Amino acid sequence: MTQILLISPEKDIFKAVENCFSENQIATAWTDTAAKALLMLSDGKFDLIILHEHLQDMNGRQLVEAIITQNAMLNCVVLSELSKEDFHEAYEGLGVLMQFSLTPTHDNARALIDYMARIKIISNRPHRITGDTNQ
């Protein structure tokens, strides 16, 4: 079963996305600080992280950097009020999967599930190796 870690100062903001994940047999856990999140991630049981960009002990970019330094395979989604352009500037190079609003919706969660499925399909396509024909 897919497991998602939700990180935000207040748990209530995730109510809508938790409903959607629950309908799709996706389990969630919640915590409120970056330090607790990094500890929870160290056992490797989570598949995806959704984090608020304003946490009491780190900002969003710092936490994404810490997460990918620990395990670059983990996909992150960031709750952010930045414009699309500013978000790209703030997080570029970190491979953030999506930007959600500060109160993510059921539709946001649905879009995320569909996107994850697309990446999985691409990853599972057979590889094709051929000889070098230009030699």
Added chain:
Amino acid sequence: MMKDGRIAIPSNGQGGLNGTRAGHFGHCDVFTLIDVENGEIKEVSILQNQEHVQGGCMVPVNLLAENRVSALVVGGIGMRPLMGFRQVGIDVYHDDQRVDIEPVVKDLIAGKLYEIKNDQVCGGGGGQM
């Protein structure tokens, strides 16, 4: 100096030792794979890249790891794919000057290229040559 291993070069078009390097590893057409034995080029093959999507920068990491690549040369790279390549045991080297594949491969084998450092990462997994 590189004695044994498999080098991957993000490449344009059909790739190959006589081909040219792609500036963005995630968007490259193919990877030219060079097998090295005893410090010599033993075999060259071409690996088709997978589709690139936003946030899907681990797709090429997994692709190259599954194809037993041990070294990659890029013009630039984002922090997440750099961490990913390191975590699967692929060394990432830097050359942002030359577009031709062969001289870059020869320099890597000769130990003349440097591994990319954390403070050399860029945005978007790209880079200019």
